[in-house]
Amino acid sequence: MPPDLPILPLLTAFDVAQLLAETINLFRRREIDLRAAKAISNMACLLLRSLKEAALEEQLASAGTMSCYSQACEPYKPEDQQEVQQDQSPVSPEPAATAQDPKRHSQQSWSQDLRG
Numbered sequence: 001m002p003p004d005l006p007i008l009p010l011l012t013a014f015d016v017a018q019l020l021a022e023t024i025n026l027f028r029r030r031e032i033d034l035r036a037a038k039a040i041s042n043m044a045c046l047l048l049r050s051l052k053e054a055a056l057e058e059q060l061a062s063a064g065t066m067s068c069y070s071q072a073c074e075p076y077k078p079e080d081q082q083e084v085q086q087d088q089s090p091v092s093p094e095p096a097a098t099a100q101d102p103k104r105h106s107q108q109s110w111s112q113d114l115r116g
Contacts, residue, residue, distance in 0.1 A: 001032050013051055016044050 008019055020041060027037040 001036060002026070010047060011051075013048060016048050016051070020044050 009015055010019060023032070023037055023040045023044075026032045027034070032040075
């Protein structure tokens with residue numbers, strides 16, 4: 001690699017795009033090898049992803065939705081799930097039986113169609 005390469009700030013997507021453009025040109029002029037070009041492009045992709053995530057977090061925080069977002073990511077609590085299951089009651093026993101035996105359900109509807 002050329003020793004006189006400037007240090008780039010790489011704080012924005014535009015900065016990363018400039019790095020990638022420079023890397024492409026260095027590779028095309030055969031000033032860097034393929035391994036170095038791939039390493040730089042891989043790190044640039046990771047940096048772009050990090051910049052995007054940071055921008056999203058900043059946007060969520062400024063919108064005041066960060067607390068809602070963090071609540072949605074709380075770990076699973078089985079005791080809460082048990083309470084919900086106890087409150088729910090089945091509507092009728094027939095749908096549960098047909099869900100367990102779909103073949104039986106289709107035979108019943110077919111025979112009803114023939115009668116009707």
